[in-house]
Each structure stands twice: as C-alpha cells, then as structure tokens.
Amino acid sequence: MLAVTGATGQLGRLVIDELLKKVPASQIVAAVRNPDKAQALAAKGIQVRRADYDQPSTLVSAFANVDKLLLISSSEVGKRTEQHKAVIDAAKAAGVSLLAYTSLLHADTSPLMLATEHVATETYIKQSGIPAVILRNGWYSENYTGSVAAAINHGAVFGCAREGKLATASRADYAAAAAIALTQPDQAGKVYELAGDDAFTLSQFASYISAASGKKVEYNNLSQAEYTKLLEQVGLPAAVAAMLGDSETGAAEGALFDDSKQLSTLIGRATTPIEQSIKRVL
Structure with a gap:
C-alpha cells in the first residue's frame, strides 16, 4: 500500500495521477484533511482516509497497513515542524517501511527562511529511525507562471532576485519524481x-x-522591502509576502539554482522548460 498525504492538493493530485500509471488504484491511499473533497479519487477506486496534520489521532488509522508513505510538506509555514512530527510519529507507530518527504533544495545549506522547518523535519525523520528518501524540491515553475497575466497587464515582472538563476521545474515533474521514489526499490x-x-x-x-x-514585458527589480510591500498590497498575507521576499533575495545568491540534473535523471526525461510552462498558461 502506498499513501500520499495532502492528496487533494496541487502536488498531491499530480502524484496520485503518476502512481495510477504504476500500480492499481486499490493499492493507493489518499490521506486527506477533508474526505469530502476527495470523492473523485474514491470514484477511481483509491482508498480515501482522513488524515489531519493538526489532529494526530486521525493519522495512525490513516496509515494502517501502509508500506510506503509520501509526506508532502504542509503549506502552513510556521506550523510545519509540529505537523510533520505528528505525521512521522504516526508513520512509525503504523510500521511504515519507507517515508518519502518533500523538502527544500539544498535545505541543509540554504539561506532561505523556508529551510528552517525542512531541516527540522529532516532531522526528526532521521531520529525516528524510519527508512526514508528525501526529495529536496526546488522552486515550482507555477510559482512564477501564476503571475504571467498580471505581468502582461502591467508590462512588467516584479521581484527582488536581481540576476539570480532559478532552476525551476513544473509540479508535474516533481510529482513524477515522488511517484518513482515510492515505487522503485x-x-x-x-x-x-x-x-x-x-x-x-x-x-x-x-x-x-x-x-x-x-x-x-520587462523585469523591474525591487529591494526586498519594496517587493514584500508590493505583495502585501496585492493581497498576500504578511507572512507569505515576507517568505517570498526572503526567497527571492536568496535566489539572488544562488539558493534556487542547481545544475546536477538529478530530477531529469530520476524521471527519465527532460524537465519542463519555463517557456513551455508560460505557453500553457497563455
């Protein structure tokens, strides 16, 4: 049995799609906070189980008879460490034989504020003794292509990454890697x-x-403070705006760049070029 947490999320749905290409639906568990939102998965024959990161009592039963578990990192920055610990504890109690975790690119050396909770989670996984595979995901292309319409409207892309290189890939690329990590020996x-x-x-x-x-469309490089303020003005919560501003500043120093091509090697094909992702949005 293979289980995926956050299975109705943007990445989780794609991982489920990839797993369905490799194993029968009956061998997949969709661990979700709200099972009502997973009816489409249940209709495919996938087992849907309630698994709320904030309610540990739901987790052990959700992972019953699960051999391999993908822990997709929580989206709630600031709460992640405790939420992840609850999942790891439940996985150990349930006897999970392999835990895969979606971490952050070069988490152990990254200057990004996002890295702190990922490093804490990686450390806790190691201490748990559960055999694990760590998937240190870089930036999703969708983090940028989601603003393509606004960029065209304003004639500008705004950021504070200066000329830092961004080695992004699509969520589908990362989902393919996660599915392989769960199914390959x-x-x-x-x-x-x-x-x-x-x-x-x-x-x-x-x-x-x-x-x-x-x-x-031109690039307008701002200071981190200016960019963070702009993100707040367009409606992002202050904590999210601060995280994105920090991430772009880190990107200026190379924190979101990697040229080892481990992702394309793992999935057996080239990753999706950003130009293709832009065209899909358009």
Whole structure:
C-alpha cells in the first residue's frame, strides 16, 4: 500500500495521477484533511482516509497497513515542524517501511527562511529511525507562471532576485519524481536535490513572456522591502509576502539554482522548460 498525504492538493493530485500509471488504484491511499473533497479519487477506486496534520489521532488509522508513505510538506509555514512530527510519529507507530518527504533544495545549506522547518523535519525523520528518501524540491515553475497575466497587464515582472538563476521545474515533474521514489526499490537513505534542467533569470523570464504573448514585458527589480510591500498590497498575507521576499533575495545568491540534473535523471526525461510552462498558461 502506498499513501500520499495532502492528496487533494496541487502536488498531491499530480502524484496520485503518476502512481495510477504504476500500480492499481486499490493499492493507493489518499490521506486527506477533508474526505469530502476527495470523492473523485474514491470514484477511481483509491482508498480515501482522513488524515489531519493538526489532529494526530486521525493519522495512525490513516496509515494502517501502509508500506510506503509520501509526506508532502504542509503549506502552513510556521506550523510545519509540529505537523510533520505528528505525521512521522504516526508513520512509525503504523510500521511504515519507507517515508518519502518533500523538502527544500539544498535545505541543509540554504539561506532561505523556508529551510528552517525542512531541516527540522529532516532531522526528526532521521531520529525516528524510519527508512526514508528525501526529495529536496526546488522552486515550482507555477510559482512564477501564476503571475504571467498580471505581468502582461502591467508590462512588467516584479521581484527582488536581481540576476539570480532559478532552476525551476513544473509540479508535474516533481510529482513524477515522488511517484518513482515510492515505487522503485532501494530508495531508503537517498537524498535527491531536485531542480529543473534549464535555469533562467527573472529578466529572461520577462523576455520569454514578451516572446510568447507579443507584448512588451520587462523585469523591474525591487529591494526586498519594496517587493514584500508590493505583495502585501496585492493581497498576500504578511507572512507569505515576507517568505517570498526572503526567497527571492536568496535566489539572488544562488539558493534556487542547481545544475546536477538529478530530477531529469530520476524521471527519465527532460524537465519542463519555463517557456513551455508560460505557453500553457497563455
């Protein structure tokens, strides 16, 4: 039995799709906070079980008879460490034989504030004694392509990454890697640094949007404080805006770049180019 936490989330849904290509639906458990939102998965023959990170009592039963578990990191920055610990404790109690965890690219050396909770989780996994594979995911291309329409409207991409290189890949690329880690043998003990094959700067990103849309789009580099304030003005919570500003500043120093091509090697194909992701959005 293979279980995926956060199975109705943006990454979780894609991991489920990949697993369905490899194993029967009856061997997949969708561990979700709200089973009512997973009816489409149940209709495919997937077992849907309630698993709330904030209610540990739901987790042990959710992982019953599960051999391999994918812990997709929580989206609740600031609460992640305790939520993840609850999942790890439940996985150990349930006798899970392999735990896969979606961490952050170069988490152990990353200057990003996001790294703190990922490092704490990796450490707790190691201390738990559960055989594990760590999937250190780089930035999702969707983190940027979600703003393509706004960039075209304003004629500008805003950020504070200067000319830092971003080795992004699509969520589908990372989902394929997670599914492979759950289904291929001999994954315990491995740590993957996962990133896109082709890096780009935000100046290049703006030029790609221009080329694809036929409208002039330029990159406007701001200070971290200015960019964070802009994100708050467009409606993002202060904590999220601060995290994104910090991440872009880290990107300026190379924190979101990796050229080892471990992701494409693992999934057996090239990662999705950012130009293709832009065209899909358009």
